[in-house]
Amino acid sequence: MHIHIVKRDKLPLWKKCCFYLAAVLAALVLGGVVLLSIGVNPLEYYTRMFTMGTMGNPIAYRVFENYLKDFVPLVLTSVALSLAFKMRFWNIGGEGQFIMGAISAAFVALKLGPSLPNAVTLLLMCLAAMVVAGLYGLLVAALKVRFGTNETLLTLMLNYVALYVLIFLGETKADWNFFLREDSVRPVFASFSDWVKFPAFSLGGRFTLNICVILTVVVGLLVYLYLKKTKQGYEIAVVGDSAGTARYAGMKVNRIVLRTVFLSACLIGLAAAFKVGTAGILSTAITNDVGWTGIIVAWLAQLNTVAIFLVAALICVLHNGSVAAAATFSRVDSSFANMLQGAILFLVLAADFFIRFRVVITKKGGRDNG
């Protein structure tokens, strides 16, 4: 018997979805086995997880608000990364760009916030975060374009440089360091939530919808249109498909790469501004790993803007749900979510294989080789 793999022709969408669904289910079953082994009823646990503990919860609206707080930066970062990935520019520097954006936004909020109207401060925060994050990404793109520097490894390194800058600001007590609270002996980030905050609208009940959510949907829609309908989006598609062809067509490929990476990093900066502006304070864990998770989301969604929203929503349910479930099931650590997320991803990656390839088993021909 001989096992052999061959490339498939295109598979219809519904079949693809079935494969992915099966992968997710298989991961849940695997997780269920782990849960059973430590004496937890998987059905109860999963129910609690997927409802994020909203069932019978008098403050369920809060859960949704918090859920959206996590969802906004993740989905925006994923959308941003997909822009760069479309050009086959492996920007895995989302973390670093996010941090740079967050620091800049906090800088504006702390320095200018008290003397400016809320709306102006917020606008300036977004702008500052976008420009600084954008430049941080542009630096790598420039080196890649000019010298062919490996962008995967370089953005990876710059993530940590940014992270330690943030930690430095968070742990250094000094006169110049206005990022910290003055009235605390221990280094603690200063809060600016008293004077700067993204407004939220009440939708009848107690649930309030933050403007960031609306803006994020708008940005998502704009990016979708940008990629599908505009000349610049067309250029990205051509460059990503074949840089040689783009050059031949008279496109300034380097400029397109620089522009797109800058835009990608800008949007990550915007995500950071939304995050900081909603939280009202910096933190060394401000990214909540969106730079990493965003890569996975963008990839799983195959860089499709609509799919990114769906995948990001699902991943956020996983994270928030497991925290909620951990409160009830004390035996299950909240790190279970990471394991489950890993298992889902592994199985989805495996399912992807069966979507792209077909396995052929030839039974005969088992003869000896000379």
Next chain:
Amino acid sequence: MSQPYAIELKGITKAFGSVVANKNISLNVKQGEILALLGENGSGKTTLMNMLSGIYKPDSGEIFVEGKPVSINSPEDSKRLGIGMVHQHFKLVDVFSAADNIWIGREKAGLRLKKNRFALVEEMIQRFGFDLDPAKKVYNMSVSEKQTLEIIKVLSYGAKTIILDEPTAVLTVQEIDKLFGVLRRMKAEGHSIIIITHKLNEVMDISDRVAILRKGEYITTVDTRETNEQELTEWMVGRKVDLNIDRPVMEKTRPLLELRDVTIRNDEGALAIDGVNFYIRGGEILGVAGIAGCGQKELCEAIAGLRPIEKGQMIHKGDNIVGLPPKAIHEKGISMSFIPEDRLGMGLAPSLSITDNMLLKNYADTKGPFVNRKQGRADAENVIQELDVVTPSTETPVRRLSGGNVQKVLLGREIKAGPNVIVTAYPVRGLDINSSYAIYNILNRQKQAGVGILFVGEDLDVMMALCDKIMVLCHGRLMGVVHAHKTTKEELGLMMTGALDLTDKYEDKPAGIAKDTRFGEKEGEEEA
């Protein structure tokens, strides 16, 4: 009992998705003979041989080696059975020396990597009668050196049957002679050789027997001595084709595009084109002949504005257009299409639809930030209709089309812009004869419409039939411009290798400079 066949294939079938590449093929190779495997591109020669080399596995059918049935699941199996293949795209590790490239496949290499491997390989190279420095790194080697290394590699593993996939495509005439000498010697030593080619003269020259494939099917095997080129062509193509390509005679116009003393550098900074002169008139096809890598690519790129012209002038209808950006040059009516070896690398975006590919050069011409896909779709429909492109729809990604249709899309887009100069490199690369003729017709129609065409080609026979004049390049230098109907293949071959320089053949007129030049026209006007 007679000697068993070195290799025998029985009823081999192989499909990729819905495309059947090999249909029930049976053929054999005798021990100690050279078998030519002849067929057009896309006839399934390489696929068939890759089933012997272990790259593919047949869907059905049997393979016998020296009379014994075998199953080849990997290149490892193939090697063990004494089959070695020299692939068209060399499979060498660039940063390794020649010796190490051989050493990685050696059976009893021992655990320790000893210095004496260089001496051992050197000895082997001499034993096989080659000349190659075992310590030379592959990235420093010429194409023919790499091919030599591939052959030594295969021999060193004890291959009894050697398959060569289009080995002459990248060689000069002299190098081909040398290669054929090697093949004859190997045959004399008892090796069986399969040589894949679609060049008839080579088949007649080197082979004992010829096996012919057409569109994935086995046609026949004949003794080379008992056949001729005309007969082989018929088998290969399936019906009698007119070997004559049309060459309409047009009235001469003044030069449309002239290049004077042009010097261009390649990516590595070396001289790719060195002081070259030539001109193209409206209504003529000027062929460019030369061995691979003699500067054709750089020349095409420079004309299109993709590569800087270091020295010299490029005059289009009396205007110097050196230094203009690609877009401006395109707007002047100079179109360039280049079909690279992988066919899709330049000129088309393979994952995008035909519509999107139509827009490639003029997407920016409309106002506003949005792409006008309506226009693209209309253009796509036009090209599909006029050039008989076979496609399910205008929205089909180009990569899903077959080679001939891809090239029609490419040329169609270039022609629709109404150019006055067409630069086209390898437009029939990889196409079967029928598709090639379709392309020649397209070019001839443009020629009749008064367009000047620069045709960079590979096949001298085609160029001699299609072009009005042929200029020959050798290592970036012009070796002369000859009339296509007066020259001979031998003359072209000698010029391509640099053995013959005809640039000063006529004392009164150096090659590549027109008597009714438009050079200096504009400056002259200004002075006057």
Next chain:
Amino acid sequence: MDKLAVLTAFLHSIVVYNIPLLYGTVGEITVEKSGSLNLGVEGIMAAGAIFGYIFGCYANSLLVGILAGFAAGALCGLLFALLTVTLQANQNITGLTLTTFGLGLYFFVGNSLKASGWPVMNDFANIKEGFADLSIPLLSDIPLLGKGLFSHNILVYLGIVIAIGMWWYLNKTSLGLRLRAVGENPAAADSVGINVNRSKYLHICLGCGIMGIGGYYMGLNMGGSFNSSCWINGYGWIAVALVIFANWNTALAIVGTFVFGFFNTLRVSGSSLAAAFPGALGWLASIPTQLYQALPFIITAIVLIITSIRNKRGSSGLPAALGLNYYREDR
């Protein structure tokens, strides 16, 4: 405090705290030389740490711990290989997922055990003794250097031996030559009969196993106390950086480990050095610790940029097919 003693302790710390980097780097070089870019080092080391520690304690044997750490790492490698080699999944994504998964596993197992009874390292005499410093006779008597460089636990020596052994294997054996061929041009390797997939599987598992031992080392070095921050604490990512710094050469990785370790140790012992030598090194106290933490990444970024600017052929150890999956029938 005796000045000599401070310097000796400083040297000693450079080695003892940073050898896990060497394990991580040598492991990652082994993986990358087969053409696979594995960004899961952090998670693999975490998995190796937790399972090495637990099994080592249960068996009360350092050797079992090492083997368990290796096995846990190798199993992660097997998963990575299965996904990227057989199932053709994107290497970056698989690696990042492996990091998430490995860290999740680490905390899940650790926190679960903590609830039911965490094994305390001091209770296991064999492990404690096994991990104690061993002095090399004669060499360890050299003043300053002796105690600093030649009096260490067995895993330090093992790490150096593995690094040198791997260098020998990669550069001086036919098998190493074949592995490099796979990483440079898998199609070429395949065509001469090298089993590309087997070679990738084998070296991914081997490399990840080595990372696993490094993780186990980190756990022991922390005295086996489990808390909210992971034992690996970013060392996996520094190892990814160190691979580049060492130009994919495991012998240079030893040097690189000590260079990165030097800064890493200055972060911890900078103040004691400043106190011992107020005149010469007093300024050390004023340097923020985060700079030391960021330095490995800054240096590596600079190395990356400089090598790309120089762009000399044949001088970079970067495997040409790094990050690309190999599918034989690709046309």
